[in-house]
Amino acid sequence: MSAGLLAGMRVVEAAAFVAAPLGGMTLAQMGADVIRIDTLGGGLDFHRWPVTEDGTSLFWCGLNKSKRSVALDLQSPQGREIAMALACAPGDDAGIFLTNFPPRGWLDHDKLRARRADLIQLTLQGDRHGGSAVDYTVNARVGVPGITGDPRGAEPTNHVLPAWDLVTGQMVAVGLLAAERHRRRTGEGQHVKLALQDVGLAVMQHLGFIEEARRGQPRQRHGNELFGAFGRDFACADGERVMVVGLTGKQWRSLCEALGVQQEVDAIGTRLGLDLSEEGNRFRARRELGDIVGRRIAARTLADLAADFDRLGVCWDRYQSLEQLVRDDPECSPANPIFRRIEQPGVGDMLAAGLPLDFSAVPRVPAAPAPRLGQHTEQVLHEVLGMPAGEFGRLHDAGIVAQAT
Template identity: 30%
Template sequence: MSALSGITVLELSRVLAGPWCGMILADLGADVIKLESFDGDDTRGLGPPFLDGMSAYFACCNRNKRSLAIDLRTPESRPLVEALVREADVLVENYRTGGAEALGVGYDALSAINPRLVYCSISGYGRQGPGAAWPGYDYVVQAEAGLMSVTGPADGEPYKVGVAVADLATGQNAATAILAALMQRHRTGKGQRIDVSLFDSQLALLANVGSAALFTGGEAARHGNAHASIVPYQAFHAADGEFVLAVASEKLWMETCHLLGREDWLRDPRYVNNASRVEHREALCAELAALFIGQPVAHWLGLFAGAGVPAAPINSVRQALDHPVAHARGMRILMEGVPMVGSPLKLSASPPRLERAPPALGQHSDEIARGCGFEPEALRLAGAIR
């Protein structure tokens, strides 16, 4: 059995954060029923690329789910919704604040039907506070919650990260909170409401950078491909390309100096420890740059690999997907002809399942309706489902 076998999740969310949360739970074995409007999740139309009508965006976060196309605004859909809620363990929604209540699927209404329901709300800025009514988009939150200010060239403009990290972190935080709430429900028999936001998640992702700003009271600087607190820990140019070097301990620094034939750096007061190297980063990195430009990337990677000093090429996305580790770890999967990145969660006794490709819109509407004791054609004629 999968880890979450027997858990039913109603996913009333779209785009990325909510569906990412739902897919984590689905991969772990939950029966995730994705309730979509008749237009479907927004990401169904976000492309190219498409594969047989399915967008790559939708495919990345919707496997192992069943799709129910339903019009929550139609009174005729209400009996089916209530039947689903009575049997559900978890509900995930990411409507604008007040939107779920307007559709009759807010926490108060649904917890009255099922007090054991774990109800997770995902929003841009939280369900309370000055941003409760604001729309939440990853790009905007990367800017507003500080990430862009520390991303990009040190002497250039702020950059966003190349993937929607605020959305993804929020989805993972939501899944973690849901699992914790299910554990508590096991003890108390009662569900609860969870409030997870993109802004909170992105602010927490600042990690040591945010902590340093709190310690100093000053602004965090942008360091490009270098590290604010570790030197050398950045990208360097070799004769034929770039690679990254991560010397994150004094032991590794000693090994690096020996490998490069620069034992004199171990005696240089400017480089004697990491704090000194951070203070004199420009001088040290200039010396390293002059050294590395003399040989190709493969030379330096071979040298460092032999001594266990972390270094790597800067791979393209295709190169990363084709990496031998990606294949060995089951991170390349094919589900009913749909290529996907696999789950990073490795459980020895209950590994993530690979049962359902991302669903077509309303693919399981009839199956779900019948499972709740309703005649699909009657609901369809009433405009409740498709």
Template identity: 50%
Template sequence: MYQLLHGMRVVECASFIAAPSCALHLQQMGAEVIRIDPIGGGPDYRRWPVSEGGSSFYWEGLNKGKKSIAIDLSSAQGRELATQIITSPGQDSGLFVTNFPQGGFLAHDVLRKRRADLISARVMGWNDGESAVDYTVNAAVGVPLMTGEPVNGDKPVNHVLPAWDLMTGAYAAFALLAAERHRRDTGEGQEVLLPLSDVALTSLGHMGQIAEVLTQGDRPRMGNALFGAFGRDFMTVDGHRIMVVAITARQWSGLVKVLELKSAVAQLESALQVSFARDEGTRFRHREVLFPLFERAIALRSVDDLKVGFSANGVCWSPYRTLQSALTDEPRFSTTGPLFQTLDHPSGHRYPAPGSAATFQGMQRQPIVRAPHLGEHTDQVLMEVLSLSSSQVGELHDAGVVAGVSE
């Protein structure tokens, strides 16, 4: 992590990926993040992947470096404590990240009565407030029907990466900081709404896919072929599957050179009256005649031979790997590098944990902090943020309004 946001306090009351990842990004830039957790844990506290003992690696990963206060949010006294923490005074506080519904005791209009300049970043499913998660938004926006081979017909092909969750979390962090800058200039707080559906729709629009479908119809399935340029998976003579991409002219010329296809490609260009070197779209349009040439050439070579030639000639490619083999066989994915630090986690496991994906040149990375035990910082938050005495904190524990570790 870094210290760029040192002094900033963010309160998080959220589950799953998008909102917790928003607060995680802010924490890794130096903000203090206080999680308000239900006693016993929220709906994602045991979410897979889990350890053999049932501890969630997922929860540990998304909540590194945060503080946890465990509160009985079903009680009026507990909800009042949460409200006080969220709206606590201070120039660098009053920043709230949540995926709770717009109504209820965490509604922005309710909270702003306690602090008028409060900034709430609220992750939602649909923009009308209806429930949705990444996988249902992805189904609704049409991506699974663009994924897969033509033989899949009208059968959807889901993917394992929750892209809209991850993009929404990153966008929420950006939006919250933009709102915080606006507050510094004007003194005004506001609620920022971040529906997964809006992130999905605008992202497809930014990439030209809305214009495409409105003018040309739905994109057909094309398997592992790269849309709009030359790219696909191929098999080497020694049984390795590789992904090869040629978007730029240099990537194309290097690929043709390594595979010794200059003459064969020139013959195709002459017959079709085109230039593959100048236009990536031309390579895509004629992929059905190009692919067999490259299949045969790659099938005659070993992956080690190709690696040498590709590296020397600027070819864009990669072997297909499992995640386990990627971590062990690809030095650029090493967990011993500066992105990671090996920590002892609440699950009892010791393993490398990542910090910030951004590297700020000339700035020192700070130590990565493990995720908290549930309620680990209950007393600290109550005393430091709400200025409660130890006896007042003890009374809250006795009443079951708050809990510490293993209570």
């Protein structure tokens, strides 16, 4: 068993796609025993792209590391009965259930709570009314594609990073831990509901986007420029591109010193009547500042620039491709403690990321492979439900349970 911070906690998960599996994996990578309930042949995301040449989903493997898998025929009454028994199994550190499927049938909270009164269930929904939504539709709803991309463009610009899924996945983990703490203090279970769309709306308000629009000043497109301060991409003499940021006063002073532009910057401030020590004024003067910064960067190679930037503590980085990241960057390798090489079933050698959190009280839990579908069916049913080998064999022969070989 894991020696992580959450060692001993058991979470049962019936989920697909990003946010809910990410929440479960986050708990698993802190040491919890997270048991996936999988359908025979795999669920909705079992073949989700990207995939290997033979069709193994890198997506599924990436979001289910360190979990155990139980494969059941959930179309059958016996399979559903086993699933409910797992979700409601006894134990002070058990009775925690996570799903992003509609809470009906065997997933209905009232049915599950009838078996275990202190059950903690977190149901992730698309919207607060129980409707369907995914990251792309939430992004469209909250207006982000309209302020993303080329300032001259009129069409919405989607992006590939599922921001709301990622934030929601972490809130799934936080919500379950908060409910578990409440149960320890009071003995009470509860049904926690979380809507992907509400996460998007909340974050938009937290960051000021909603209030800007309410005040008649909706955010505009600014391309690659950092809103409200100075930051942008620039090309070096050798064609390499860098992102530089002068958000804080120290970052801005370091950038000016590294490029030797302080006198020119002061002249711009005088001409425009702006105190450029204030970050908002640097945004107002971004065109003029970008011209002088761009000229200085364009006159130097990346290697030359990097030496001065690093020496003076400039906030910057080089643009690199995914191929460059995995081939050349030591931070994306086992030199970084979050990574290790594992043997992933169906994939082979894989570079796997563990939990980014580094707790001083316990050592890191190394990244572990995602399970084969049904890899732990017999083990879990024996450990959690006390199922004898003969009963498991009977259910296996009847096609109610499946065991990976």
